[in-house]
Structure formats: structure tokens, C-alpha cells
Amino acid sequence: MPILLPTLLAIETSSELASCALLRGDVVLSRASSGVRTHSQSILPMVQELLAEAGVTLADVDAIAYGSGPGSFTGVRTACGIAQGLAYGASLPVVPVVTLDAMALACHQQHGAQRIVTVLDARMGEVYWAQYDYQDGLQAVSPPALSAPAGVAPQGDVVGCGNGFGAYADALAALPCAATADAAIMPHAVQVGQLARIAFAAGQFVTAAEAQPLYLRNKIAYTSAERLDMQAAKAAAESVQ
Known part of the structure; x- marks a missing residue:
């Protein structure tokens, strides 16, 4: 049925x-x-x-x-x-x-990402960010947080997404995922x-x-x-x- x-x-x-x-x-x-x-x-x-x-x-x-x-x-x-x-x-x-959950799901759908960090521009020199694993569904590893870009600290090898990677490209450049992050995912x-x-x-x-x-x-x-x-x-x- x-x-x-x-x-x-x-x-x-x-x-x-x-x-x-x-x-x-x-x-x-x-x-x-x-x-x-x-x-x-x-x-x-x-x-x-x-x-x-x-x-x-x-x-x-x-x-x-x-x-x-x-x-x-x-x-x-x-x-x-x-x-x-x-x-x-x-x-x-x-x-x-x-909202960050929705971005992480989009990143999985578009890039097949299993470990994801979402970074959304919060203006005023800050970002909203969270980390996720996708294994038979989306699971939050680090819950949504507000911080300066320097405070974005994903654990392990992740795929990045969100307009924060565009808005604060220099501040996030040290992250291994920054070079390939999809800043267009919103x-x-x-x-x-x-x-x-x-x-x-x-x-x-x-x-x-x-x-x-x-x-x-x-x-x-x-x-x-x-x-x-x-x-x-x-x-x-x-x-x-």
C-alpha cells in the first residue's frame, strides 16, 4: 500500500x-x-x-x-x-x-555532501553557522550559532555552503572547505x-x-x-x- x-x-x-x-x-x-x-x-x-x-x-x-x-x-x-x-x-x-537545516539539505541534494557546514551572513560582521552529518537523514552536529566569521569552527572534513562564504571570503579563507564552498546556496x-x-x-x-x-x-x-x-x-x- x-x-x-x-x-x-x-x-x-x-x-x-x-x-x-x-x-x-x-x-x-x-x-x-x-x-x-x-x-x-x-x-x-x-x-x-x-x-x-x-x-x-x-x-x-x-x-x-x-x-x-x-x-x-x-x-x-x-x-x-x-x-x-x-x-x-x-x-x-x-x-x-x-533555516540552516534547509541549507544543509540543499547542499546534500546538489553536491552529495555527507558532512556539511552552513554559513549564513548575519550582517554586522557576524554569521550564523551550524554543522551537519547526512546519514539516512540530516543530523545536527553543531547547533546554529551566531559568531564572528573567525568563530566558524567545523570539525573534520566538511563541504561548505551559504552566502557567508562570499560575504566574508577573506575571514573564512583559512577553512579547508572555503575554496570549494557553494556560496549560492540559501x-x-x-x-x-x-x-x-x-x-x-x-x-x-x-x-x-x-x-x-x-x-x-x-x-x-x-x-x-x-x-x-x-x-x-x-x-x-x-x-x-
């Missing part, structure tokens, strides 16, 4: 790349946008395009997944808020996925959705009210514009069918 895969809608806005993906059976549909509009404005039209392309509504979706962070403070809050809005409106569970909703399927099947999901961003750096306050954008995006998400 075939195993029925859950249908998931995934959202990722933790970096300059905003993306969403719909995973339904063996079919994966996705959209991405970079630098055209703010993520709070661009993500919902992409979600509606995906639902229309697949010929489904939110009532046909089993869960909403989102990239919980680390990443841009406003970006991870936006993804969480939109996921909450969609989930509230359709009474769906929510699956948070660590958090994407496709891998967020793929990891969320595994978590959902294992019962690792929360209610919309329980969904939270993963912050590794504190920020004092949102600007008024940021707060209004996020409130508007969350409210709009609640009306999506």
Missing part, C-alpha cells in the same frame, strides 16, 4: 530571497522573489499562484511550514506571522524548520517543506499560536514600517482560502 505524503505549504523569508513551495504527493511547485518588493508584500501573491497552479485550496493542505530562523530579524518574523495567519484561517498545524522553501514533511510525520508540529521565530541575536525594536508590514501580511494571510 503506497504511503500517502502530507500536503504542505512552505514559506521562507529569512534572507534576501523570499520563496514558497507546495508539496503535494510527488509534485513540488515553488516560487521565489528577490529584491523586487518587501517579503511581506511578495509572499502571499506567490502562495496564491501556487494554490491556483495546483488546483487546490488551503483546505486541501495538511500543514503550513516556515523557515523559523536564524536569519533577518524582520524576515523570520514575517515568515512566522504569515504562517500563523494561513494556519489560523484554515485551522492547520504549523511546522517550524531551522534557505529555500522547497527544502523547508521537505524537512517539514519528515517532522510532521513524526508529530513535530505546533499550533499557530505556539509558532515562534528562532532568534540568535536580539533586536531592540521594530520600526513602525516593519511592524505595520508584518501586521498587514499576517492579516492578509488569514483571508487566503
Whole structure:
């Protein structure tokens, strides 16, 4: 008897790349946008395009997944808020996925890497990084951390990925993996959705009210514009069918 895969809608806005993906059976549909509009404005039209392309509504979706962070403070809050809005409106569970996990999965898929270090530009002279092993699934060896580039210290022979290798090329040049690191790999909703399927099947999901961003750096306050954008995006998400 075939195993029925859950249908998931995934959202990722933790970096300059905003993306969403719909995973339904063996079919994966996705959209991405970079630098055209703010993520709070661009993500919902992409979600509606995906639902229309697949010929489904939110009532046909089993869960909403989102990239919980680390990443841009406003970006991870936006993804969480939109996921909450969609989930509230359709009474769906929510699956948070660590953004660095999604990058590591992409590195495995694209390069066959078994031991991986992900390095994401955190701005302000810092990076988010983590180390993983891929053996019958992704396992975190070193959990996500915030540090100066000099603090990135993977153990053993690893494959590097993430835009941190481009943003801080000189500071990371001493790492053996730096010369071949794939700086183009970024958090994407496709891998967020793929990891969320595994978590959902294992019962690792929360209610919309329980969904939270993963912050590794504190920020004092949102600007008024940021707060209004996020409130508007969350409210709009609640009306999506």
C-alpha cells in the first residue's frame, strides 16, 4: 500500500530571497522573489499562484511550514506571522524548520555532501553557522550559532555552503572547505517543506499560536514600517482560502 505524503505549504523569508513551495504527493511547485518588493508584500501573491497552479485550496493542505530562523530579524518574523495567519484561517498545524537545516539539505541534494557546514551572513560582521552529518537523514552536529566569521569552527572534513562564504571570503579563507564552498546556496522553501514533511510525520508540529521565530541575536525594536508590514501580511494571510 503506497504511503500517502502530507500536503504542505512552505514559506521562507529569512534572507534576501523570499520563496514558497507546495508539496503535494510527488509534485513540488515553488516560487521565489528577490529584491523586487518587501517579503511581506511578495509572499502571499506567490502562495496564491501556487494554490491556483495546483488546483487546490488551503483546505486541501495538511500543514503550513516556515523557515523559523536564524536569519533577518524582520524576515523570520514575517515568515512566522504569515504562517500563523494561513494556519489560523484554515485551522492547520504549523511546522517550524531551522533555516540552516534547509541549507544543509540543499547542499546534500546538489553536491552529495555527507558532512556539511552552513554559513549564513548575519550582517554586522557576524554569521550564523551550524554543522551537519547526512546519514539516512540530516543530523545536527553543531547547533546554529551566531559568531564572528573567525568563530566558524567545523570539525573534520566538511563541504561548505551559504552566502557567508562570499560575504566574508577573506575571514573564512583559512577553512579547508572555503575554496570549494557553494556560496549560492540559501534557505529555500522547497527544502523547508521537505524537512517539514519528515517532522510532521513524526508529530513535530505546533499550533499557530505556539509558532515562534528562532532568534540568535536580539533586536531592540521594530520600526513602525516593519511592524505595520508584518501586521498587514499576517492579516492578509488569514483571508487566503
